Amino acid sequence: MAKSLYHWIKGEKLHQQSGKFGDVFDPATGDVVSRVPFGGVEEIAAAINAATDALPNWAATPPIQRARVMFRFKALIEEHMDDIAVLVSSEHGKTLEDARGSITRGLEVVEFACGIPHLLKGEFTEQVGTNVDSYSLRQPVGVCAGITPFNFPAMIPLWMFPLAIACGNTFVLKPSEKDPSCPLFLAQLLHEAGAPAGVLNVINGDKDAVATLLTDPGIDAVSFVGSTPIAKHVYATAAASGKRVQALGGAKNHMVVMPDADLEQATDALMGAAYGSAGERCMAVSVAVAVGSSADPLIERLAPRVRNLKIGPYSDLEAEMGPVITKEALARIRGLVDAGVTDGAELVVDGRDVSLQGYENGFFLGGCLFDKVLPEMSVYKEEIFGPVLSVVRVPDYESALQLVKDNPFGNGTAIFTRDGDAARDFSNRANIGMVGVNVPIPVPVAYHSFGGWKDSMFGASNTHGMDGVRFYTRLKTVTSRWPSGIRQGADFSIPTLK
Numbered sequence: 001m002a003k004s005l006y007h008w009i010k011g012e013k014l015h016q017q018s019g020k021f022g023d024v025f026d027p028a029t030g031d032v033v034s035r036v037p038f039g040g041v042e043e044i045a046a047a048i049n050a051a052t053d054a055l056p057n058w059a060a061t062p063p064i065q066r067a068r069v070m071f072r073f074k075a076l077i078e079e080h081m082d083d084i085a086v087l088v089s090s091e092h093g094k095t096l097e098d099a100r101g102s103i104t105r106g107l108e109v110v111e112f113a114c115g116i117p118h119l120l121k122g123e124f125t126e127q128v129g130t131n132v133d134s135y136s137l138r139q140p141v142g143v144c145a146g147i148t149p150f151n152f153p154a155m156i157p158l159w160m161f162p163l164a165i166a167c168g169n170t171f172v173l174k175p176s177e178k179d180p181s182c183p184l185f186l187a188q189l190l191h192e193a194g195a196p197a198g199v200l201n202v203i204n205g206d207k208d209a210v211a212t213l214l215t216d217p218g219i220d221a222v223s224f225v226g227s228t229p230i231a232k233h234v235y236a237t238a239a240a241s242g243k244r245v246q247a248l249g250g251a252k253n254h255m256v257v258m259p260d261a262d263l264e265q266a267t268d269a270l271m272g273a274a275y276g277s278a279g280e281r282c283m284a285v286s287v288a289v290a291v292g293s294s295a296d297p298l299i300e301r302l303a304p305r306v307r308n309l310k311i312g313p314y315s316d317l318e319a320e321m322g323p324v325i326t327k328e329a330l331a332r333i334r335g336l337v338d339a340g341v342t343d344g345a346e347l348v349v350d351g352r353d354v355s356l357q358g359y360e361n362g363f364f365l366g367g368c369l370f371d372k373v374l375p376e377m378s379v380y381k382e383e384i385f386g387p388v389l390s391v392v393r394v395p396d397y398e399s400a401l402q403l404v405k406d407n408p409f410g411n412g413t414a415i416f417t418r419d420g421d422a423a424r425d426f427s428n429r430a431n432i433g434m435v436g437v438n439v440p441i442p443v444p445v446a447y448h449s450f451g452g453w454k455d456s457m458f459g460a461s462n463t464h465g466m467d468g469v470r471f472y473t474r475l476k477t478v479t480s481r482w483p484s485g486i487r488q489g490a491d492f493s494i495p496t497l498k
Helices: 041-060 061-080 083-091 096-113 155-166 181-192 208-215 228-240 264-281 293-306 327-343 395-404 420-429 465-471
Strands: 007-009 012-014 022-026 032-038 123-129 133-142 143-147 170-174 200-202 221-225 244-249 253-257 284-290 346-349 368-371 387-394 412-416 436-438 473-481
Touching: 007 041, 007 181, 022 083, 032 395, 041 133, 041 143, 041 170, 041 200, 041 208, 041 395, 061 083, 061 155, 061 181, 083 096, 083 181, 096 155, 096 170, 096 264, 123 253, 143 155, 143 208, 155 170, 155 181, 155 221, 155 465, 170 208, 200 395, 221 228, 228 244, 253 264, 253 395, 264 284, 264 293, 264 387, 264 412, 284 293, 293 346, 293 368, 293 387, 327 346, 327 387, 395 420, 395 473, 412 420, 465 473
Parallel strands: 143 170, 143 221, 170 200, 221 244, 253 284, 253 412, 284 387, 368 387, 412 436
Antiparallel strands: 007 012, 007 200, 022 032, 123 133, 133 473, 346 368
């Protein structure tokens, strides 16, 4: 029997009795494990109203008290790490080790949010004019909404709501309907940590719920992570409704392998970056740019490793890669591999027909490795979001850099080389938001900001780090003069300070 899930509103579970529901699958077996309610007008309004009602008191709560909630929340996540990892893996399919790693990266943002009293400090200038002082302060934006994708049901919500809430905002989270159990559990942990009812609300739903959050006047800011077409829509719609918006889109991350690179290190890096989490990461490396003489030895090292990937359900502790999220995702990825073959790319390793005994109905796909991919091929142009690595051969460094610069996506990129000059030049000239030097997935730590360029990011503010603090607060500048007994009369010109 599939269990019934719920919304989390005003510190309580809200079980929806009617309306639309969606199926949540175990990707390893293909079985429906739970039914998630899709919030309608009443449920969404209840979530926004709960956040609105909680806002005044929470915004007025001293930052040090909000920080203490975050400290307790951090401790609860650590205490329940294994439970959270099982929730992630059982609905997404990624291995338990990978799930724990993603939770840890989210936990780093909670740790960063624990320092909010320091992060909210403003600036003060004495005597900007005669007997006049000026100072700045950061205040909450209001009710914030987060719309998060299926691939990181713990990490990406943790990139959003802890920092927003620590800054004094209240929050409405709309997680992916494909794996909602983890975000619901995190909301309960935050409540247990001491966040008042209504500070964090979780509303489940589909595109109708998203449409409401983007236009409802009760929402002041929207954070989104998903595909580029949807990110563009989210940014345009929410901004037109007068909201502050950060919308992170898709990616086609390139890793340049120079002839002088440590090829064993580069191969290890590509295996983890391309096939970890079955390639369902916005920072996954999906294109290896082999420069000059590096191509043949790189393929020779990669091919046997890809063929021998240990594929299995999350319960198999030796598994290196699990299934993809849904049957539809599996069909789409297979179709793009088919198109790559049709277009003339060389499919060195074909993982399309993987079948595991006892898991024949699961959404499993083996690792696929293409060689001699050209930029005009669909397997190069499309964001595959699956365990498919394309190797593009170029003659020299400048050709590799140009390939990176010409791609419409700008999320992450990397270069593997022993040449400091090439690494420095690449870091400076690549028009990409996050660059790795001998680091394949350059996801910044929490006190630096995450965000791409070009079609990978819409909005002026990145997530977490000080950019996150700036996004979730409004800057106010106060100029003050206290009565001195001196009366100078009205001044009808634009005021200046003397």
